Amino acid sequence: MPQAQSLTDVSIGVCYYPEHWPEAMWPEDARRMREAGISRVRIGEFAWSRLEPEPGTYDFDWLSRALDTLHGEGLQVVLGTPTATPPKWLVDSMPDMLPVDRHGRPRGFASRRHYCFSHAGYRRECARIVKALAETFGQHPAIVAWQTDNEYGCHDTVLSYSDEARLGFRHWLRDRYGSVAALNDAWGNVFWSMEYRSFDEIDLPSGTVTEANPAHRADFHRYSSDQVAAFNRVQVEIIRALSPGRDILHNFMTFFLDFDHYEVMKDLDIATWDSYPLGSLDVFPGDAAHKTAFMRTGDPDLQAFHHDLYRGAGRGRFWVMEQQPGPVNWAHYNVDAQPGLVRLWGLEGFAHGAETISYFRWRQAPFAQEQFHAGLNLPDGEPDRAFHEVKQLSQDLASLGPLGASASARVALVFSYEAAWFLRVQPQGRSFSYVEQVFAMYRSLRRLGLDVDVVGPDAEVSGYALVLVPSMPHVPERLAASLAACKGTLLIAARSGSRTASHRIPDNLAPGILSGLLGVKVTRAESFRPHGAVPVRYDNENYSFDRWREFVVPEAGVEVLAETEDGHPAFTRKGRAHYLAGWPDDAFLNGVVERLAREAGLATGELPAGLRSRRRGPYRFVFNYGPAAADISPYFPASEFVLGQPRLEVGGVAVLHTDVPANG
């Protein structure tokens, strides 16, 4: 039975827009936030037109009063910089700051994110407003953290084909290659007479007659990603100087691959992300039956994946900055959450190590683009269901007491933004999707009840018991060394090591730098249209490679664990290093991962569909995403229930005391 506990070490937050509401409502809003158990409030991130209503004329008084009001209730504030929404007068003063789409059309004012990351003038304007804000509020006692901008890259804004981006790209290439001859050689521009005589001849890879050189496109991805990091750095440096002791963070998104989040995080303290389980389920790949089955609870692994991803990117520190409270407005179809899920998503975030779960938004807005986006309160001020669930969540946290730190997992999944770019640039088959493959691997681990660390390409992985590397065309030397040094079990997916940093085929062919480790050589690859799979026999069962398969020549001594029907190695082992020479169907992948987990000494046992678990500190959390109620006793025997009970309804959560880590 749950016992009275000491104070929690995590917190609940909310997103609030004082500028949207009469000032007279602020005190009561603050009081009721506190009443719901909320202790942190994010404000300000879209308010530029109110902070600087005329060019150069600041009006910070209202914000000061809002901070004081929140502070008066003991609430801590995350102050957002307003640079995601430059006002019209600023855009009109330098129209070339607008982002440009791949057809060369400027993307105009009247929504948000209407700026090109490459634009130096806009960066200067951002520095100016951020400096003014940090000078004014840097020492305000309410402020515990700053958020830079909002959702970098949202609405497809990382790749901008502006004039300034073209000039910036040329400089960036000069820095990277030194000479144009080196660039021509690295890209292989002799092919199709694409050779340049000067960096000034190089354009952005858009509007070409047929596809541009993949090396050209890969470098433009790198350049564009670097601009996001540089743009962010400008603000961070100012805030660091003027608001010491506060954390600086940014709110990232779901399955967003257009820039390297690890790079941006080098300048930040905490990774946060915006969690919209139902909207995300609706818009990301998945079959109709899956989407219908989980439409009111969300994909059982999607939130957990991003918690683990951003915990890694944040070097252990992460928040959910925006948590869905009910229907959203932006998916193709927008359903309400099953009652209890608003609480479940919060508890799951904490179970994965979150410091703060912050709900979006305090009160549903009755105007503009997000009128259909629910909040904790209705537009007329009445509490909506989410308000009550958040209150329940705060009581749950109180009953649990300190959760402690999130322990490292024994399984690592290597995630690389560059891999996503390389595979996007040259998929070689319409169905090849990096993120789908990564997510399938993650799911195969999670259905075994395993805790997972998602780690970047620079991570040291040698200490893990099991390491999974999804398709990673370019494997950096450091990672290759770390994999070689690992005493644990390795699973390397097809296409890994198949390209150099310059997007060329390595001289020794794929898997290139991993050839010694894996003991195979890939001579040919093929991609399949739906229903064009090749059968694979493995472990006395029939599976298949769909989407992708490779023709592999193993060196002497390499064990062939599975073969395709036409007689080629499908799954090989050299020592503890395994290679999967294709895109396995789900059952095949599950079989392989279960075998390797067993070999790695990780207790395994398949959980029912939709039942997921995560350990934090003294607790094991268990979540039921449905579609059916489940008795969890067989999977977590002889445990003491701190919250919940053995029978978990859909949407239910159980928290168990655990001394023995189950499944690692």
Place this chain on the structure above:
Amino acid sequence: MPQAQSLTDVSIGVCYYPEHWPEAMWPEDARRMREAGISRVRIGEFAWSRLEPEPGTYDFDWLSRALDTLHGEGLQVVLGTPTATPPKWLVDSMPDMLPVDRHGRPRGFASRRHYCFSHAGYRRECARIVKALAETFGQHPAIVAWQTDNEYGCHDTVLSYSDEARLGFRHWLRDRYGSVAALNDAWGNVFWSMEYRSFDEIDLPSGTVTEANPAHRADFHRYSSDQVAAFNRVQVEIIRALSPGRDILHNFMTFFLDFDHYEVMKDLDIATWDSYPLGSLDVFPGDAAHKTAFMRTGDPDLQAFHHDLYRGAGRGRFWVMEQQPGPVNWAHYNVDAQPGLVRLWGLEGFAHGAETISYFRWRQAPFAQEQFHAGLNLPDGEPDRAFHEVKQLSQDLASLGPLGASASARVALVFSYEAAWFLRVQPQGRSFSYVEQVFAMYRSLRRLGLDVDVVGPDAEVSGYALVLVPSMPHVPERLAASLAACKGTLLIAARSGSRTASHRIPDNLAPGILSGLLGVKVTRAESFRPHGAVPVRYDNENYSFDRWREFVVPEAGVEVLAETEDGHPAFTRKGRAHYLAGWPDDAFLNGVVERLAREAGLATGELPAGLRSRRRGPYRFVFNYGPAAADISPYFPASEFVLGQPRLEVGGVAVLHTDVPANG
């Protein structure tokens, strides 16, 4: 048995292009029109390049001779103004008159409708040519009516993103809001710092990074609609002055929502529309089985809906200006009509109150864009099947004698162009389609054999026995009062009253202005992907809400007639005011409508699929759209057959004497 009758009070027309044919053919054409029973001929509407072959040089002689030839055979003429097809020299003299697509690309010359409604210069040119025509032919005895332009908005030309539209929009906003502060407040521009300091900062809502403010978009719809009305008014005022005593009309289209037809009709005498049953069935929403079943007859309700819609818009006066005679050229797939349908469509138009049914076109053109569009005659001059069917139609009319006026129905369906814009601007679910919902409601009434008046949002509805209001986000005060005053039965669909005129959520939440009438409050809404429906139990049967459902809190005393499976009110009643809190499946909708029709004292009884009926004057007309022959006796017992007989083949028509109005 049919008896010899006195003269008809309706007429048959045809569209004719004398400029396409050698003048020597005109007299014989006119003679054969008369022979077929045709009495009205529309001409001239695309002939600008022949009326003004050089800038400022008119050549009206040929038109004069054509009028005289037609007049000589006793034919009455509708003269079209040629403004839908400005000649190349005019476009070249002011290229900025071209409409501009949402990507900013001008839409050029070489087809038709290549003008922007906002362009003042083009309006002046139109005034000039219309004035010249009206001065010349205004008193010509052949002319009974004028048609302004042709099919306003066809080919997506209402929304034009030209420079002149941008300037016009700014003026229009200034007129509407007075101050930019008022606009900022009405639109909620504080959201995302979209606030403007001047009307001159406001652009058209295109090319934004993500969706623009729905209030911004809704106002651009209103502005664009107003330009159509203003464009039309220029011509009307000239013709009124110079051709007194003639009707002025325009030919509208099928399911066309881009401008408010009620506004345009304020300046016109007769609403006419262009009826292409087979083409319309092909291009409008509907499943494949439905489209195949009716491919040669047309949707059983589509023509009737538009007859009723335009009869309402025309304050009782309407025509079909273009009636399909065989295959058309513009649908995705173009089939021939079942023999008999050309006649059926004509009779159905008259049954719904049409004064004139005019066939398009006299003779199939052997050149240019519409070579595959059938006519009453083949390109070689031989009569095609439609010629004979029209002749039969004229004999039918003679045998029926005067049809009298179309009586008011006892059922009203409220139709609003603004509702269509609001729901297009913010559908909140990909499948939410205003026109599909309206049409489903219309069909549910028609399958009960009920005559229906389609009425606009300004209509007085208090006298109807049954009023249906499809989703109408903004309900004007006058309509709200009229609904409140109605002693009949009301059915209000979900989303009605959910927005203010400024596209904001009302302070008291949906249904806003209808809250008192309905006694409910909507707290949340959701939209469903296919197969994501919520079950509803109603009247001991299982139904569902698909596409949409709302969470509704009823006030005390409101009766809950149906509940969703998860325990929320689905269908409520307060007095005679019913609210449907979602998008019902067809069976659910039919059940609801049948119940309300019964309660409203309207005799009901379901007709077989494809059998439809309409009363006019002393007659009840019955039409069989198929797919099977039907014995109509059970539905229309003890009636005297003026045309046809109890067994109606597919494509058959029966006309019965009726003193007792069946089903209202």
Place this chain on the structure above:
Amino acid sequence: MPQAQSLTDVSIGVCYYPEHWPEAMWPEDARRMREAGISRVRIGEFAWSRLEPEPGTYDFDWLSRALDTLHGEGLQVVLGTPTATPPKWLVDSMPDMLPVDRHGRPRGFASRRHYCFSHAGYRRECARIVKALAETFGQHPAIVAWQTDNEYGCHDTVLSYSDEARLGFRHWLRDRYGSVAALNDAWGNVFWSMEYRSFDEIDLPSGTVTEANPAHRADFHRYSSDQVAAFNRVQVEIIRALSPGRDILHNFMTFFLDFDHYEVMKDLDIATWDSYPLGSLDVFPGDAAHKTAFMRTGDPDLQAFHHDLYRGAGRGRFWVMEQQPGPVNWAHYNVDAQPGLVRLWGLEGFAHGAETISYFRWRQAPFAQEQFHAGLNLPDGEPDRAFHEVKQLSQDLASLGPLGASASARVALVFSYEAAWFLRVQPQGRSFSYVEQVFAMYRSLRRLGLDVDVVGPDAEVSGYALVLVPSMPHVPERLAASLAACKGTLLIAARSGSRTASHRIPDNLAPGILSGLLGVKVTRAESFRPHGAVPVRYDNENYSFDRWREFVVPEAGVEVLAETEDGHPAFTRKGRAHYLAGWPDDAFLNGVVERLAREAGLATGELPAGLRSRRRGPYRFVFNYGPAAADISPYFPASEFVLGQPRLEVGGVAVLHTDVPANG
């Protein structure tokens, strides 16, 4: 049993890019080519940036050394002109040389084919570089042929909407019509006031509000096709003068209709084409089951069709210039070939009359756009499977000895690029596809084992035993006369003769110029959405017209061989001239073709699916494309096997001595 034979009269080639590899590798490459049985090498066609690295500065030395190296091994060279890949400095010197898409956007540098065929300046630059090359290498003993440019029209580059194209089009129209009045009359521009007062008013048919006049669009297709021919002619004239005695050729593509290949071939000696069976199967129309069944072998008729098409275009002389060796990089999905197919495709090309089959490419490129395109050798230099199959092919050829000339077939299929343009401009039904219809007819002949000549619209067909004319809206007078003179059996497809040269309906209606021959008049046509077919009764079986059907009035004496269910003639005969008044389903088409082949005195018998045959000289070749092994004895009895045996595995080839031509 195969016997030792004398030398072959055909050759194997390969595509080679010396500029991609260190010069030190060239000699060994050349030696191994010879070892594989290769005797011809194509080089140079993308090398402009290496041939002229700076404007006006040629570097031909490396090419000279490459030629010498190849010549030293006895290899014959096809030298490509590099005009498909102008270097960046050239594009920058005249940016208006870029092709322009239909939205008016220039299509930029950084891939290939970035030029507009209309651009006079670029034609001059091409003449300059070709002249320099021809002056230098015109007499080089290694060179046996020149290839102009590469794959004209690839990546949708024939239709360019550039300023220069607009000016060129106006001149072309002036030449064609003489006066603008004649043009207005021919196009029917009175329709919709599209009349022009001067050729200078005429724009390209893009960006119009709705579809432009089909005559306008058809003429723009003709103009654009003429520019390809003119562009090619510039190079041919220079090479003819400077490199006498060498063949000049170009490499065409699969199902490519954007220009008239017969016109281009008037200036060339040999038609060659690029054969990618697996990529082509993937990207061209076909249902999923078909694509899966043949995914590793290719469509059984696709290669044969193009062999026959280009043999006709080449007046008997054709090559395969690029033959697929394994997976390609450009289809939606890219699979590997079944082992043996690389050999099969080669033998099939020779069976159809090819002089040379040349494989693409010698060695897989480890950089740039085609990294995933297989070669005969892997990027690391090891031979890939294709290398060994090519070697086997050369041994097969040696064992067969001289193949002799390809005999004329007794069946002709008339193919017209203009027909494709007309049907594209005005399909009148979304599913009407000229190329699908042509290919269905070809397949129906091939499954009967018949050899086929594909002939152009100018061909003399009167000598054939059976002539099939797929839908040919405009039938030239000469062809009409040839058909009338033909003593063989004729099958004319629906829509033939339905348009004049000016894209008008003929005065006597369709089939216009063929009316006398066929004895029918088409009064109306219709197109069907899927499942909207009309049943047809023929030869005591039930079939259907889907996609298309016509209403036909036969003159007296015309025999109606099949009728639609609704009582209209479906298949008629007047003498030996048959008319098919719709788009038959496959079974119906097969039944019709089999009947006519029998009537034409051609032995027929249906081959198993995937089994195909072609005669050349003393041999009959038999190929098994699968999906199952087959015993070919019943179809080719009592023959002597030179290669293979009666049981043909999938991918197997048999070559039989034959004195009696089977099936013509």
